[in-house]
Amino acid sequence: MRSNKLRELLNAGQPSIGTHIHTTWPSVVEAIGHTGAYDYVEFVAEYGPFDLYALDDLCRAAELYDMASMIKVDQEPRSFIAQRAIGSGFGSVLFADCRSVEDVRECVRIVRADTPEDGGTHGVATRRFTYMGYGGTPEYVQALRDIVVVIMIEKKGTVDRLEEVLSVKGVDMIQWGGADYSMSVGRAGQRGSPEIKATERKVFETALKMGVPPRAEIGSVDQAKYYLDMGVRHFSIGTDISILYGWWKENGDGLRKAIEG
Numbered sequence: 001m002r003s004n005k006l007r008e009l010l011n012a013g014q015p016s017i018g019t020h021i022h023t024t025w026p027s028v029v030e031a032i033g034h035t036g037a038y039d040y041v042e043f044v045a046e047y048g049p050f051d052l053y054a055l056d057d058l059c060r061a062a063e064l065y066d067m068a069s070m071i072k073v074d075q076e077p078r079s080f081i082a083q084r085a086i087g088s089g090f091g092s093v094l095f096a097d098c099r100s101v102e103d104v105r106e107c108v109r110i111v112r113a114d115t116p117e118d119g120g121t122h123g124v125a126t127r128r129f130t131y132m133g134y135g136g137t138p139e140y141v142q143a144l145r146d147i148v149v150v151i152m153i154e155k156k157g158t159v160d161r162l163e164e165v166l167s168v169k170g171v172d173m174i175q176w177g178g179a180d181y182s183m184s185v186g187r188a189g190q191r192g193s194p195e196i197k198a199t200e201r202k203v204f205e206t207a208l209k210m211g212v213p214p215r216a217e218i219g220s221v222d223q224a225k226y227y228l229d230m231g232v233r234h235f236s237i238g239t240d241i242s243i244l245y246g247w248w249k250e251n252g253d254g255l256r257k258a259i260e261g
Contacts, residue, residue, distance in 0.1 A: 002129070004091040004146040005068035006040050010172060010213065015233035018070060020044050020217075021240045024054035026061035028240060033065030040068035042236060045081065046096050047072075052084055056128050059089030070094055070150070079110045079121070086111065087127025092148035094175060099157040101164045107151060108170035113144040120144065148172045150215065153203050154180035162203060166210045173234065174207050175215045176200050204230055 009016045018040045021028055032041050043050075043058055055071070062069040071085040075097035082093045095107040112120025122144050124136035129143065149170055151158070154177025158165050165171065178191030178200055190196055207214040208231045215234040216227040219242070224235060 002063065002089070004143070004148070005066065006070070006092050006148050007146045007172075009039060010148065016040065016215075016235070018042050018215075018236040019238050019240075020236060022048035023240055024048070024050050024058065026057045029058055029061035029067075030064065033062065033067050036065075038067060040070050040092070042070040042072060042094065043090075044072045044239070045085070046074045052088070055085050055088035055090070059128070063089065068092065070148070072096060078107065082107075082110050083122055083125075084127075086122070086144070086147055087125055087129055089129045091146070092150060092172075094150040094152065096152045096177075097155065097180070098151055098153075098165075099155045101158075101161055101168065104151055104158070104165050104168050104171060108149055108168060111144065111147045111149050112170060113141040115141060118145065150175055152177045152180070154178075154184070156181070156184045159199060159203065162206055163210065166207055166212045171212060173213045173215055174203070175217065176203055201230070204232060208232070 006016060016039045017037065019032060019038055020042050022044055029041055032038055041062055059069050068091045069089065070092040071090045072094040073081045073085070073096065078095060085093065093111060098104050098107065109120045110122065112118040112122060114120050114123045118141070124134065124140070126134050130140060150173040151165065151171055153159060153162065153165070153174050159181065166174070178196055181199065182188060182191045182196050187193065187196065204214045204227070213234050214232055215236060216224070216232050217236050218224055218227070219238060221237070227235070
């Protein structure tokens, strides 16, 4: 079994940096790896199309570098996608759309081994992360224990019961989802409002107080200071499709103006 870099960083109390991709082209992962700047790459499977072959290929590309991989999965079928992704080599799973404490407990069960000690639902399977082994060994069980479970805090139910969510054994990290939260409380499109930002801050501060690392999603380095001052040490910066759009928009507009005078 390969080591789980993000798990090692969390265990050591070290910071981490990731970035998002929508594409399934492995060369994009290799380009990220060549920078040497990122601890992991997150495939945002909730937003982009993919097949099971792509999951294997993305992990192969990440493994060429000292880089881990995370997948963000839909509300449904979260169990199938998460377990197949783990089998492909993803070392962490970000679960979207949890609405209750029981939802969060179920996400942990999906990842953990089906043993009396772990109480999970992940059984034995011949998949890529076993490296041609059938699985089911003590090493296999430990690898499942090492998978990093990240929970999106983006629904009213999990915000209202935040301390219970953070107390669920096996939750390793949380991520704020302001767009979903604002919609779930009847304020669609207002994730930047003072009220929603105040809720975000409360979520981050509560997580830090309870010892569950929060991760901040940012679009530029200057946005990190707000979170760093709060005590946040885990970040995901940028998304491939947004980066491309921004470059095309700025330079396309500029060139159009230059041509047309």
